[in-house]
Amino acid sequence: MSAFGHFSYWITMFLLAAGLYIVIARGHLVKKLVGLSIFQTSVYLLYIAPGKLVGGTAPIISDKFTVYSNPLPHVLILTAIVVGIATLALGLALVVRIREAYGSAEEDEILAQDERAARDARAT
Amino acid sequence: MRNYLVLRVVAKIMIPFMLLYALYVQFHGDYGPGGGFQAGVIIAAAIIFYAIVFGLATARRVVPDWLVETCLAAGVLIYAGVGLVGILLGGNFLDYFVLDRDPVAGQHRGIFWVEAGVCVTVAGVMLKIFYMFAGRRREDDDA
Amino acid sequence: MMAVVTVAIAVQGNLFAVVVLGSIYSFLMATALVALDAVDVAMTEASVGAGISTVLLLGALHLVRGEEQKPRGRPWLPLAASVVMAGVLVYGTFGLPGFSDAGAPIHQHVVPRYLNDAVRETGVPNVVTAVLASYRGYDTLGETTVVFTAGAGVIALLRRRRRDRRDGDVR
Incomplete structure (x- = not known):
């Protein structure tokens, strides 16, 4: 029981770590956002998986069923998904503006440009 | 993509059904899976599909910007309006029991309007975001 | 997969x-x-x-x-950080109830009330919809506002310097 019983959590943790890795290690801002959304989906699993009951069914009340999975995480995650896409769009809009301002969406290049600008400002 | 005959025909057949399905999801959401969020997203997806196949300019003629922007704000106002109606009828904010003589029917009515508000906002926001991204040109294309 | x-x-x-x-x-x-x-x-x-x-x-x-450019720095440090964090979290999961444990705290508190009373109180068999729109109406109102705000933010960010908005076309 114990080994299998926590399997869903482990998947969640793996996805979480992978998303975190992409966010930290990859320089391109669009890719960082993809990593962030993977991180986010792992949180969906973290919420939904404990609510499942084996033998239960989707929480739509009917006379034929007696065991239902937990509806509360579903509600929370439903709203989280839609907020997630809205914030993802906001992030993408920021990336587009950054690309237009700097000519690049790579984190390293942007930081290098900022440093150069700071140095020039000090020189004058 | 305007020149691909297959895509055009398939799109013409599919889009009405997508919109119909969105309405089904919206109004049947009380009894089956679905609700305002899903319906809004499906409506937006149908129109985005239309825009991809027939061109953004055509889609903007069918669903103009002012309509989308109105939807954007109208949904939140509908939602908040349901809450305010609850206050006016002597209940609390977002209290649906007072919306009808029969409390259960009142609940039903409240849920219906709230879902409608959510659907309108979500569809409006998704569509507007798509318009903004698609309508923007690359900086160096037209310089 | x-x-x-x-x-x-x-x-x-x-x-x-x-x-x-x-x-x-x-x-x-x-x-x-x-x-x-x-x-x-x-x-x-x-x-x-x-x-x-x-x-x-x-x-x-x-x-x-x-x-994407090849990352210039060594990827080992972020990898190690992610793996260590995952390890700590996996260790933490052993304190959590197992999969499909009906006695877990998540199934004990408000949920039985939702499942038992939702149909009687709201007349809506889909409990998710009932909780979303009725029991947790405030959450959903706030969330709709967040979506609206994000949409407004995107508009504010991308509106300027929009040339030829008439014939903008996706490919």
């Missing part, structure tokens, strides 16, 4: 491939959610994650353009 796709996303340098893989990932996630009885959530994830967000990412990619 999902793990494979995730690793592919992590190592893939071509951003277009990353976006398509992200779409596949969303579909797989939606399937997993159906298996976990969360039909409403799965429906949303399939239409939002695989549909709209793919379109948005492609649109943004068209504007941003470009291949």
Whole structure:
């Protein structure tokens, strides 16, 4: 029981770590956002998986069923998904503006440009 | 993509059904899976599909910007309006029991309007975001 | 499956491939959610994650353009950080109730009331809808406002310097 019983959590943790890795290690801002959304989906699993009951069914009340999975995480995650896409769009809009301002969406290049600008400002 | 005959025909057949399905999801959401969020997203997806196949300019003629922007704000106002109606009828904010003589029917009515508000906002926001991204040109294309 | 796709996303340098893989990932996630009885959530994830967000990412990619550079720094430090964090969290999961444990705290508190009384109180058999719109109406109102605000933010960010808005066309 114990080994299998926590399997869903482990998947969640793996996805979480992978998303975190992409966010930290990859320089391109669009890719960082993809990593962030993977991180986010792992949180969906973290919420939904404990609510499942084996033998239960989707929480739509009917006379034929007696065991239902937990509806509360579903509600929370439903709203989280839609907020997630809205914030993802906001992030993408920021990336587009950054690309237009700097000519690049790579984190390293942007930081290098900022440093150069700071140095020039000090020189004058 | 305007020149691909297959895509055009398939799109013409599919889009009405997508919109119909969105309405089904919206109004049947009380009894089956679905609700305002899903319906809004499906409506937006149908129109985005239309825009991809027939061109953004055509889609903007069918669903103009002012309509989308109105939807954007109208949904939140509908939602908040349901809450305010609850206050006016002597209940609390977002209290649906007072919306009808029969409390259960009142609940039903409240849920219906709230879902409608959510659907309108979500569809409006998704569509507007798509318009903004698609309508923007690359900086160096037209310089 | 999902793990494979995730690793592919992590190592893939071509951003277009990353976006398509992200779409596949969303579909797989939606399937997993159906298996976990969360039909409403799965429906949303399939239409939002695989549909709209793919379109948005492609649109943004068209504007941003470009291949990803090879990361110049050594990837081992972030990898180690992620692995250590995952290890700590996995250790933490041993304190949590097992999968499908009906006695877990999550099934004990407000949920029985929702499941028992939702139909009587709201007349809506889909408990998810009832909780979303009625019991937790404030949450949903706030959340709708967040979506609205994000939309307004995107408009504010992308509106300026929009030339030729009439004949803007996606390819």
